[in-house]
Amino acid sequence: MLDPVLARIDADMPHAIQRLLALLRIPSISTDRVHAPDCEVAAEWLVQDLRDMGFSADKHPTTGRSMVVGQGGQGDRHLLFYGHYDVQPVDPLNLWHCPPFVPQIEETPHGQVIRGRGASDDKGQLMTFVEACRAWIAVHGKLPARVTMFFEGEEESGSPSLIPFMEANRDLLKADLALICDTDLFDRDTPAITTMLRGLLGEEIVITGPRMDLHSGMYGGAATNPIRVLVRILSRLHDDSGRVTVPGFYDGVEELTPELRAQWEALGFDEAQFLADVGLSLSAGEKGRGVLESVWARPTCEFNGITGGYGGDGFKTVLPSKASAKVSFRLVGRQDPLAIREAFREMVRAMVPADCQVEFKSHGASFASVMDTSDPAFEKARTALSDEWPRPAAFTGSGGSIPVAGHFKTILDMDAMLIGFAMDDDLIHSPNEKYDVRSYHKGIRSWARILAALA
Known part of the structure; x- marks a missing residue:
């Protein structure tokens, strides 16, 4: 037929x-x-x-x-x-x-x-x-x-x-x-x-310190700098092996079956060329994971935008009142984006000093x-x-x-x-x-x- x-x-x-x-x-x-x-x-x-x-x-x-x-x-x-x-x-x-x-x-x-x-x-x-x-x-x-x-x-x-x-x-x-x-x-x-x-969780963190921008000569060293707070938070979201440190993040993440891993290996994917096409040479994912596995089957935490202070031409010595970052999580398997959102927010709150406030803005959540x-x-x-x-x-x-x-x-x-x-x-x-x-x-x-x- x-x-x-x-x-x-x-x-x-x-x-x-x-x-x-x-x-x-x-x-x-x-x-x-x-x-x-x-x-x-x-x-x-x-x-x-x-x-x-x-x-x-x-x-x-x-x-x-x-x-x-x-x-x-x-x-x-x-x-x-x-x-x-x-x-x-x-x-x-x-x-x-x-x-x-x-x-x-x-x-x-x-x-x-x-x-x-x-x-x-x-x-x-x-x-x-x-x-x-x-x-x-x-x-x-x-x-x-x-x-x-x-x-x-x-x-x-x-x-x-x-x-x-x-x-x-x-x-x-x-x-x-x-x-x-x-x-x-x-x-x-x-x-x-x-x-x-992969599923997707989008979060925006806004850190507020002083009620207005401050002169860094007059207040530097004495006043909390929201950019410094933000950078410290972001730096702690991954460990040295590239794993995400949010508590419970890997709940529901499963390893590849041997059959599926064999299929992917048979594809003959050129990791070096994949990276070279965008001007890179080193994989930045979890240690011990290949590029295809990192992109297709592993969850991620990435920073998609950071704002704070003066970003125009020239130089302006200012301590900003606010700093913010947009963070996206790509999710796999049975990861729960809502549970991850709460764990992430609790982790961030614990790292914000008493002189600062943190606000969260949600940009969607979907399961894998x-x-x-x-x-x-x-x-x-x-x-x-x-x-x-x-x-x-x-x-x-x-x-x-x-x-x-x-x-x-x-x-x-x-x-x-x-x-x-x-x-x-x-x-x-x-x-x-x-x-x-x-x-x-x-x-x-x-x-x-x-x-x-x-x-």
Whole structure:
């Protein structure tokens, strides 16, 4: 049943590219109210495209941008596919090779690419799954499984309507497994299934000492300096081995299984080149941990911004009244961001002298997502991907966070399988975003294989 579907995909690629170009021409920038009508146009385009394929599909209004939900196929296995049709703003325009919403096919040293805003994030990725379904229906008259499509229009603006919509539409969205296409290949020839996403805790510390800035000649040595207090606090958040010292921080952190460690070692990741690409040569993570393990499977505490005193040109001898730092914690496994927040704040309070006050500002808290790869669907999908690409697929981690995967677990009680075909050089969120035609083509073929495997 699969071979004629793959042949159909190959033959239909010119049309599949034209359909993607049509979607890319819609400037669906969710962060800009001026483009709110364009977001609705994109939602309507997707509804019509799904209906043309035989899906029952509708646009669902929210307090923000509309959701699109389409349903088709039948069978024992029910799959929900998630993608987002909104895109990032395009500034600065002068750096684009072509107008961002006049997409082009360009020749590059690595082959043809589709150039335009949203080509990779996420319209191109979204359409890989749509086109795979289109080919199945064209060849067999039906899908091999029951499929729900779920397209969001606010992912690039923080998804304010997502949780309320999911909570209000559990019966509409509930499935056996969620599929998300918003991630990368490991390298040009190695596909990946992301099974770990780090959670995130954001905290801001504000230390206040004297009620106004002071002359350091008149008060230096006598008055408490909030910068000095802040620096001492920050310096004590790590020990000499790179481990975070917040009490209870590593509760819920698990070691890699031997099987997963072997998969990662087989990827042939070049740690030295990874660091050299950004002008570095030494890994700064926990001692004894490789770069991939540090980025994918270990928690971190990082300082993202420090303010205090005079930062302008020249020199000003001042003791500041306030100093602040923004601290982010990337979390893994079963770490509890709320418990870590309280432990962190208590640790900081204990280091603040009596003459100072500390204020905390929260910048969000989310749990990590760890997928249950004991579900046979994961190994079936990995095998299907390996059949399409030159190198075997691997279960990988991600240093970043994709909140919707966690929402599927907490709201709909289902795991998510994250499979994407983007490349590191796709320039998502930047001028000249692109998506390799090869990624688009093989991505469609990959989803066709996965549908067959999971059905």
